[in-house]
Amino acid sequence: MSMNDDTLAPVRRPKLADRLVEEIRTRISSGDLKPGSRLPTEQQLTEEHRVSRTVVREAVTRLAADGLVTARQGAGVFVNDRPEALLGSLLADMTGKVSMVLNVLEVRMAIEIEAAALAAQRRTASQEADIRVAFSAFDKQLSRGEPTGAADFDFHRAIAAATSNPFYVEILDVLGRRTIPRDLVTTVSASLLQSSDYQQRLQAEHRDIMNAIIDGDATSARDAMRRHLSASQRRYQSLLHGGDLARSAARA
Template sequence: MKIERKKVSMQVMDHLKTMIKEKKLQPGDKMPSESQLTEMFGVSRTPVREALSVLEASGLIASKQGGGSVIQAASLSNVMEEIQFDFVDPHDILTLLETRLIIETGAAQLAAERRTSGDLAIMRKTFEKVQESYIANEIGHQEDIAFHKAIATAAHNPLLLKTMENMSDLYAKSVKFSLVKNIGQLGKREQVLDEHERIFMAIEQGDAKQAQQLMHLHLTNAKQKFETELKKISS
């Protein structure tokens, strides 16, 4: 067992975190100035600044030059940071698709129950974009994601939306870097288009159960397409 000295900057960070947690510092309040912090912790300005940098990058405080630092209200969808990178081996993509399946199936269900007319308008628009990219014979990855995102938005659950965005974002990047670059063009694209349309209609009609089933089918198909393609390569 090796004991390693904790960095002072990290200790300061922990202190500040707990101070915020214990509501000694509330959202909207101004943080003590850096010089005040150096005095109250008895450390130099360097680790204090590094601690503040991390807190700022986490979105917990906002520092303005000359102004000071203020505690930010951390909304639920705000505390989930974005997934940042894309080292993914092809095998992990299956895991990703599986997770997307679960999340988006739930999202479709909620969307059918809660969609507003505005939601439907956006969904319709994104769906048409997918159609256009199909006609133009383009890959249309971006458009596809936009459609799925519109559905998640219509679910009116910010946490779910954020999670879904992380997943599909990571998925898009993974596919881009993966061996299976042409997955977007696999299978009959008319079928994909048809699946989209039926999902849209189910949500429009408020049929939660069917929306859920159709989304499930849609992503199951995508997953299977990817699996067969993966086998081809590895053989």
């Protein structure tokens, strides 16, 4: 049986260039970078985002391919005069992405709710420490205003590993970046998915899950994971059916 490599191949954490592209797109869509304005210089971007020049150049090349920016020899890189139409096409694509997210969440609920209960029953001291480390990394990234998707994935993966059943980890690795999808759908929804309030709510839900696992309370761990994933479903359903997505469409 043939397999679609794009669908089934393991997708790891987002590349640095992916993150930089999404951050600049978000600044354009929000109006922070206005049509005709110049992007920060290559040196400024490398220092601000702590990435290499190669990463910056890849990000700019992709933004130019999307028609959002134009490089002018000797002058810099500028936001195109009419990015709205291009952002509108990205918005249409966003609907499909949010639908994909809801499908992934449905699979995750079937897997991760029970994984949390097993982690509470089986975790070793080392595995418990890994969960704590991932939780703390999320806090640090949030306080620095950095994307938290990688730490979020590490948190859920550490819980899967604490089941001591390698297939739970394998499933999350196959889902890869799609496991924690907010970086995929933030071009027109940053006000919801990347806001500090939103991520603090996520972290409060993570804390409930972690504490139940540390306490060895399988029932509470199961319930906390169910609440967390169910809340994520409601957030993305709102995004799809009229919330932030609709407001972004109206602005475009």
